[in-house]
Amino acid sequence: MSFEGFVPWPEDLAHAYRAAGVWPGRTMGSYLWEWAETRGDRVAVVDGTTRLTYRDLAVRADALAVGLAGRGLERGDTVLVQLPNTWEFVVVTAALLRLGVVPTMMLPPHRDHELTAIGRHVGARALVVPGTWRGFDHQELAFRVAAALPGPAEVLVVGDDVAGGAVDVRALLATDGDTDGAVEERRRWLDEHGPAPSDIAVFLLSGGTTGVPKVISRTHDDYLFNIVHCARACAFGEDTVYLAVLPAGHNFPLASPGLLGALHAGGRVVLSASPRPEPVFAAIEAERVTATSAVPAVVLKWMDAAATLKPDLSSLRYLHVGGSMLAPDIAERMARTLDCRLQQVYGMAEGLVCYTPPDASDEVAFGTQGPPVSAFDELLIVDEDGTPVPPGGTGELLTRGPGTPRGYYGVPDQNRLSFTEDGWFRTGDLVRLTPEGHAVVCGRVKDLINRGGEKISAGEVETLIQELPEVAEVAAVPAPDPVYGERVCVFVRFHGGCSLSLAEISRLLTERGLAAFKIPERLEVLTALPHTAVGKADKKALKALLADRNPLPRAA
Incomplete structure (x- = not known):
């Protein structure tokens, strides 16, 4: 399945990645039933009082995928997904990955301007939205956006009050009364009609430098690389309980390693509707959360609240902090106040992810953003003229590797600016590398x-x-x-x-x-x-x- 605006890796390099096992040659949705058969009744997803086992996740995702296929969606189509942190977000994402329909991860705060522009750019054939969220009518918004798109686009709604003309997502994924035969038939059909590892798995949004965010195409090959290596860098395993507090449509809580990394490792995902201290602390206590990720501004609020709320955070082992620059003294105070290991992360939806190791010294954990999660990731520091700087010098970071796409989707003019002829992505970030190869972010050159x-x-x-x-x-x-x-x-x-x-x-x-x-x-x-x-x-x-x-x- 090809997308006209997709920029592929050079064929010889793609072959080398596959031969080395860096790209596993699997699709993301192909793991669902493998997990269901080996983990069965273990809880995979927690959203308030809703608890889904690994088998529940596979069965519901397949039911939704077949239901969407029945409404005309097929491999290679694109869908705008604008859902908050709920169990339905996980099921919808899994269903689309199984079917080979590409989710374009939008955020709940996005409105007509962003949704319409991105929907036109990717040729969206549907929108998946909540009915209402935090007092805002997303259903009405979705109808406006659908009407503004060049082709017909359905409105798929997760909610209790689905308007006429919209599709009830919960009805499509319902499995009450299903026989084992029906479950197996859906599974076989999706196994036969699903995507290929080289297909685009998901569209992510960049921070952008001009106009609306640029669209980043992540294939099953490279996104699985991202998920697996980030999970290893964060010591995720079957005992991991990951709390998603940032909007799940962001690459950070989605797959770096995020909720997909936790599921891949056999752990449990807990979803929080808000990053506020009270619900976050309550979830950590109730579910014995072992890891979570947030931006510095959110963690600072947790620190202030912890002094008065005095939560039980004894289960929390790792706190992943990234998204903006963090002073070493603040990083140290975060770890001391919340009594856990701090892992700084420097990453981007465009591919590269660096993590400080779980067992890093304080000097590394508080003063750097760590090394790339894979030795296959390449880093190059250059000056304003594109000349490599001396070792230890500061300059713009260029990167390439098996997890970094070779171009944004459908913007050749922008790609000539953002990527070099030999495939280096210009991050726009000012970085220096320690002698050990750890990144230290010093600022940025992007607007x-x-x-x-x-x-x-x-x-x-x-x-x-x-x-x-x-x-x-x-x-x-x-x-x-x-x-x-x-x-x-x-x-x-x-x-x-x-x-x-x-x-x-x-x-x-x-x-x-x-x-x-x-x-x-x-x-x-x-x-x-x-x-x-x-x-x-x-x-x-x-x-x-x-x-x-x-x-x-x-x-x-």
Whole structure:
């Protein structure tokens, strides 16, 4: 099965990866029944009072996969998945992997702008959404997006009140009254009609540098490599109880090693609907969680709450922290306060993942982001001219390997910028390597704003604000923040006689369907923006202005 916008690995390299066993030659969905037969009645997924065994997971996933096939979805189709951390997310993902339909992992905060643009780009034939989530009607949103897509797209809903014209996902995956014969028939049919290891397994979203996020195509071959090696780097096994607190559509809690890594290792996945301290601590205590992953801003809140709530965290062995830069003293305080081993992670949905080892010294655990999870991952540090820097020097990290795709999906012009001719991915991150080969992240060169681990494209925000009739010019830059690391600050020059408040800009962007976490939280009005020699807004000068006048007064 081929996708026109997919960039494959060179054939000789793909053959070498398979011959070395780096790519296992399996599809992700092919493991479901192997797990069901060897682990059977062991609990695989916990969501509140719902507990699914490994056999439950296989049976329900197959029922849903066949049900979706009956509605016309087939191998090579794409679906937008916008589900929160519920047991249905796991079953839907497993079903799509079995059928060979590619889930495009969206996030619950995404709205019309992101969903429509991504849906058009990947040719989505359906959307899978909750009925409502945190007071927002995702079902209505999905109907709007489906109507805006070029081809027919069904709305698949996980919820108690499914509207007319939508498909009830829970009804499709129901297995009450199924006979063993029916279960076996579905299994045989899917085994025969499923995807190939080289097929695209999942579409992930990048942080993006301009416009909406770029789409990353991960094959069964390379994503299994990612899952297996990350699970090994984190010492996952049958006794692992992994708590997913970040949105499961993110690569970090999904597969690095995340919930898929925990299932592959034979452990148990516990899903939390919120990263707030109270439900997280309650889940750790109730399920005896051994590992979880979060961004620094979330962990800092856990630390503050632990002093007053005094939770029982004695089962917690490993805390994976990544997504934004972490000072060594803060890393050490996290480990001491939560009384567990801290594993720092530096990774990206584009492929490369580095972890500090579980048994690392304090110097390594608190002061580095560790080595790549596989010796097959290649790292190269270069200066602004693309020349390799001396050992120990800082520069932009380039990477390639069996888990790093050779291009974004369907954007050849962008790929010529983001990838070298010989396959190196330009991460945009400033990194130095220790003599032992451990990465130390020092900053970045990409035009991104990192709000608590959420990568926000400055260009995307600028484009939407620039379309407002009152705005003459705009530039979005990161404003330092003690909790989130960075927040979105926009410098705006208005047309003569015009003005907008921060609240008005926020409302207008929300109405245009921009996700809430991307909405600017700081507005600075200038009569003239500084410019570079080529006429672009000089963001270096704007960042310096923020530093010189910090904290800047917020605009009314």
